[in-house]
Amino acid sequence: MADLISSWPNKLDAVPPKYCIPMHERPADPVQIGERIPVIDLGKAMGEERPVVVQELMKAFEEYGFFQVINHGVSDDLMKEAMKVYKEFFSLPAEEKASYAKDAANNTARGAATLYTSSAKHYDSEEHRYWRDVLEHSANLDGKDKVTWPDNPPRYREVIGSYSDEVRKLSKIILGLVAEGLGLEAGFFDKELGQRMLVNHYPACPDPSLTLGVGGHCDPNLITIIQQEVYGLQLLKDDKWIGVDPIPGAFVVNSGLPITVISNGKLASVAHRVVTNTTHSRTSIGTFICPDDIVGPAKALLGPDNPPRFKSFKWGEEFMPHYLSKKSVYHASLEPFKIDA
Numbered sequence: 001m002a003d004l005i006s007s008w009p010n011k012l013d014a015v016p017p018k019y020c021i022p023m024h025e026r027p028a029d030p031v032q033i034g035e036r037i038p039v040i041d042l043g044k045a046m047g048e049e050r051p052v053v054v055q056e057l058m059k060a061f062e063e064y065g066f067f068q069v070i071n072h073g074v075s076d077d078l079m080k081e082a083m084k085v086y087k088e089f090f091s092l093p094a095e096e097k098a099s100y101a102k103d104a105a106n107n108t109a110r111g112a113a114t115l116y117t118s119s120a121k122h123y124d125s126e127e128h129r130y131w132r133d134v135l136e137h138s139a140n141l142d143g144k145d146k147v148t149w150p151d152n153p154p155r156y157r158e159v160i161g162s163y164s165d166e167v168r169k170l171s172k173i174i175l176g177l178v179a180e181g182l183g184l185e186a187g188f189f190d191k192e193l194g195q196r197m198l199v200n201h202y203p204a205c206p207d208p209s210l211t212l213g214v215g216g217h218c219d220p221n222l223i224t225i226i227q228q229e230v231y232g233l234q235l236l237k238d239d240k241w242i243g244v245d246p247i248p249g250a251f252v253v254n255s256g257l258p259i260t261v262i263s264n265g266k267l268a269s270v271a272h273r274v275v276t277n278t279t280h281s282r283t284s285i286g287t288f289i290c291p292d293d294i295v296g297p298a299k300a301l302l303g304p305d306n307p308p309r310f311k312s313f314k315w316g317e318e319f320m321p322h323y324l325s326k327k328s329v330y331h332a333s334l335e336p337f338k339i340d341a
């Protein structure tokens with residue numbers, strides 16, 4: 001059984017050796033909140049200010065790979081309820097959570113619910129662990145894996161079902177703006193895209209200078225929509241880690257590696273990590289929108305002045321196994337798919 005941090009019987013005074021990450025990856029300053037990443041008012045996206053919103057979004061994705069959205073259409077009550085449900089889930093008795101726990105099976109091809117602590121397999125030596133528990137399952141439109149979702153708290157499936165429907169709508173709005181910003185046809189992303197809930201729980205940690213909630217990585221999916229309420233998320237900009245300040249009621253949106261490929265290198269996919277803190281546990285609700293099976297530079301963007309910089313690939317079969325084997329090495333998982341100029 002996976003050794004869930006949130007199931008340890010006692011609060012620890014020290015970080016167990018397995019959870020102390022190697023020196024070079026330790027956060028030098030775990031609590032710095034830097035300049036603010038762009039905040040986009042999506043309420044304006046349906047009116048005459050839409051072109052301005054498109055520009056703001058493109059600029060944010062080019063410069064930071066991240067932005068926050070407000071007036072996004074997902075109700076405050078539903079966001080609060082979802083957060084409550086997840087906090088309750090992670091505080092269930094150990095034996096109950098154990099029924100979902102599998103050993104670090106971070107395999108995004110599967111849809112059934114799984115719960116694990118996050119191993120950091122990219123180091124040369126022994127296995128290290130990050131300071132987080134993860135609950136993961138698909139939330140596809142077909143609802144096929146819903147029977148595997150937790151049934152405790154008893155309202156889990158109802159609340160998270162509504163939440164994933166609402167966040168799916170939000171993802172369509174955002175992807176519509178991305179398509180417009182890139183100059184692609186309006187329906188470019190308008191397909192039934194895969195959707196996963198990936199919910200992180202980072203318990204308070206006795207010594208944040210020795211741990212990371214999750215190490216630096218780029219996301220493997222199209223876009224990620226995160227709900228957070230406690231600080232901890234940082235992104236790498238100009239070789240410096242800067243904090244993503246939680247704004248009540250907002251979502252954090254970031255672009256994954258496939259967006260870089262589809263935009264033929266125009267839009268960044270930025271590395272990010274999570275630091276821990278001594279006083280508060282942190283739960284972040286991630287909705288991962290996944291690409292259609294084939295990912296490649298959008299044809300409408302290509303021409304003599306813009307030759308393809310990436311080969312097309314099958315996301316599930318070719319990219320994901322490679323990504324999982326090179327996890328946390330930032331952009332390295334795109335290397336085999338690059339076309340040399």
Ligand code: OGA
Pocket residue numbers: 198200214219226228232233272273274284286
């Ligand atoms: C992730 C991730 C950030 C967070 O799960 O890929 O980057 O805030 N999470 O928990």
Ligand code: NI
Pocket residue numbers: 217218219224272
């Ligand atoms: Ni991530």
